[in-house]
Amino acid sequence: MKKNARTMAMLTAGILCVAASNLSAEADAELFEHGPEAQIYIHGAPQVPSEAWMRAAGGRIYDNWWDALDRDPPEGTNPAYPVDVNQAQSGEGTWRCKECHGWDYQGADGIYRQGSHFTGIKGIMGAQGRPVEAIAALLRDENHPYTTEMITDEEMLRVATFVSRGLVDMRTFIDYETRTVNAGDANRGREIFQTTCAACHGFDGRALDWGVDGEHNFVGTEAASLPDEVWNKIYNAHPGVQMINLRAFPVEEAINVMAYIANLPTGIE
């Protein structure tokens, strides 16, 4: 386990503490650390991995491979990152797949077509349906200087499975002009949220707060402004924490959840 993984802190205990007191954001972040009983669920693999598990596990590697796999973060800026195009990004973040290809997998054609994450690099939607082994091989080329110490061959097959068979076209439920959710049945989403997500996030989505520096960041805050990022979190789970994901259920059901959480409270008022 990584050095910051606390030995005995149970997630449930953490949630109770967050709800009961108003600790600083940094202290709150500590409380999301999981206990040893959750290590395999969060960072390991089942003995007989299902297709849904493979896709979600690959999606978490796409999001942040060192948090997903419990590795040390990479040091320095990714040599493959186009620093000539973008001076706003540097350091470990430039090693995340999403940094070059976007939360929406559409690279320069998607949400990252402008703004502080622009690179001009194309998306990965065109790789859908390609053989998993061919995608895994590509992820060792000069654009992808990942060593087997960073991501093993077996783990690379997970992310390749995600690329080949796990991508969703977010243009079907996100308005790209306003970056907001514009589809889904919020009443159906309410049913799913209240019976699953609320166990950890609370009925109004404010039981967990990952905001820093006095800012609040709840499910509602993030869903209202960064729906493309939130999609990855709910269909694959947030890497490195004990969270469920909706991967085993139809895309439409996850879109219904998106419609609901986009209207949850965004602040403390």
Ligand code: HEC
């Ligand atoms: C530093 C930037 C960068 C990062 C990080 C990055 N890639 Fe790429 N990727 C590229 C570039 C550049 C290409 C080549 C694009 C081209 O051909 O125009 C590419 C190509 C691809 C392709 C082929 C797309 C196609 O249509 O042929 C896939 C799939 C892909 N990357 C997946 C990933 C995955 C998965 C990760 C994380 C494990 C990742 N990439 C991380 C820069 C990056």
Ligand code: HEC
């Ligand atoms: C078993 C507990 C648990 C359940 C159930 C759960 N989550 Fe989470 N979720 C977490 C934890 C822990 C975090 C991490 C917060 C942090 O530290 O960033 C998190 C993070 C998130 C994030 C933000 C990730 C980020 O930092 O960008 C979103 C969005 C989210 N959850 C949505 C949901 C939704 C929607 C559901 C239901 C489909 C759900 N969660 C179910 C525990 C849970």
